[in-house]
Amino acid sequence: MSKSLFVSHSSQGFVFAMTENRRLIEYGEETNERAFQVGDIYWGEARKINPSLNACFVDVGDEKDGFLHYLDLGEHFGTMRKYLAELSSGKRKPGMLQHFDRVEALPKDGQIGTYLQKGDRIPVQITKEPINSKGPRVTASLSLAGRFCVVLPMDSGVSVSRKITDAEEKKRLKQIAAQGLPRNFGVIIRTAAIGAGADEIQSDIRDLVDKWKEISRKLVAAKPRDLISKEITRVTGLLRDLLSDQFDQIQVDHPGMAEQLKEYIHGIAPDKVNLVQVYKGKVNMFEHYGLDKQIKGSFGTTVTMPGGIYLVIEHTEALHVIDVNSGNRSKKDTDQQEHALQTNLDAAEEIARQLRLRDMGGIIVIDFIDLRSAEQRKALLDKMIQLMSTDRAKHHILPMSKFGLMEITRQRVRPAVQISTQEHCQACNGTGKIGPSLLITDQMENRLDYLLQKNGESKVTVVAHPHLAAYCKAGWPSLQMKWWLKYHKWIRIQADNQKLMGEYRLLNSKGENIPL
Secondary structure, eight states: OOEEEEEEEETTEEEEEEEETTEEEEEEEEETTOOSOTTOEEEEEEEEEETTTTEEEEESSSSSOEEEEGGGGOTTHHHHHHHHHHHHHTSSOSSOOTTOOOOOOOOTTOOHHHHOOTTOEEEEEEEEOOBTTBOOEEESSOOEEOSSEEEEETOOOEEEOTTOOOHHHHHHHHHHHHHTOOTTEEEEEOGGGTTOOHHHHHHHHHHHHHHHHHHHHHHHTOOTTOEEEOOOOHHHHHHHHHOSTTEEEEEESOHHHHHHHHHHHHHHOGGGGGGEEEOOOSSOHHHHTTHHHHHHHHSSSEEEOGGGOEEEEEEOSSEEEEEEEOTTOOOTTSOHHHHHHHHHHHHHHHHHHHHHHTTOOEEEEEEOOOOOOHHHHHHHHHHHHHHGGGOSSOEEEOOOOTTSEEEEEEOOOSOOOOOOOOEEOTTTTTSSEEOOGGGHHHHHHHHHIIIIIISOOSOOEEEEOHHHHHHHHOSSSOHHHHHHHHHSSOOEEEEOTTSOTTOEEEEOTTSOEEOO
């Protein structure tokens, strides 16, 4: 398995795309003005206590106040308040916590008004970015994430990610982390630590403890709404979490950004610095590597798959809905239920990719093709769990309901990625919409697959707008020639000035129109 990362610079920020075996699996955009990113730490001020919600609204500088629930205060909130009081009074210097005594942990059934009043100032960390009309979600339980560990100031003990299942490896990692952990700091060992050496893990802990020292120094002079600590960008976060021997290239189209990534990678994996390369081609990098086409084909309302299967994905305020359709896929010699199961299994693979690609969070409802057998429904559930096991976002998958629906909850920390894949129609001057022209030839080939290979058509003629017809005939080998090599049948292409841009139709051997 090979992975590649592509980063394209723009005046507003940058766009990144990650592929696995040349297939797009992650995509994102980040602007220079972007604020309130997950992991950022702000000096917040309590604006309103809401006893009915057992929560507080905290001003962190956004148009909407951040939401802080009582449980998000963290059990060591009292200890943090004591530490901040000693900092502000000068009794304690910013830095280590070895000689600091913690106070009693907060009860889980307490009321937020007991511990927080209007006007109180506390450091809070963004856990969910502002989405639609909602402000950011924040926590007062601070955590500092590194490549191998997450360090928790005011905490204690060592815990291991649930995804690490090997008992011996768990024991080894706990012993290593405990040796390098200062007093009054807790640590969570991340999945990336599997196989890592003691020096790497302990160095990661030291870096995060040093980061806390810097944060505590800033807290002394902080004012309300001040940004105390900025989380790394999503690209560097991606490299921090996923950089491995599976990566074979990191292409960047801006020299300055390439140097920044090299500097970051040198700090976490010096042997992989040479993966970063500056793209110097004249054609847009995303177009050169075929990413534009994949993006257009992956973010539309309708997502087509090989064999005629297609998904319809709709986004609402409350949830996301995915409908699975078999399209023109047919297997005459296969049992109907076996065919339905195979279609669902194929669709599940694309759905798992789409959830990660679009960063869809909250409630996702999937309408699979009905399965009568309990064994088949169990097989589909197991497949979905397996496919999503590599998803970094927290999620929970429920078995199919009696209505044939599968429900998934996936951690939502930022708005889902949405890209308009439609283009202005030249015929109506933009009052209507047409599908992306980049995908027209793919759609045409899907129809030819069905007609020539599955429906047994002996001869097909394509009648298209002159520009589309010329495109199919241009170059060597032309698209027309590729079809001949694939189907062993010559497909005649005829230009028609009456057709609109991107419009085409198919004729059978009798010259009759074949419905699309």
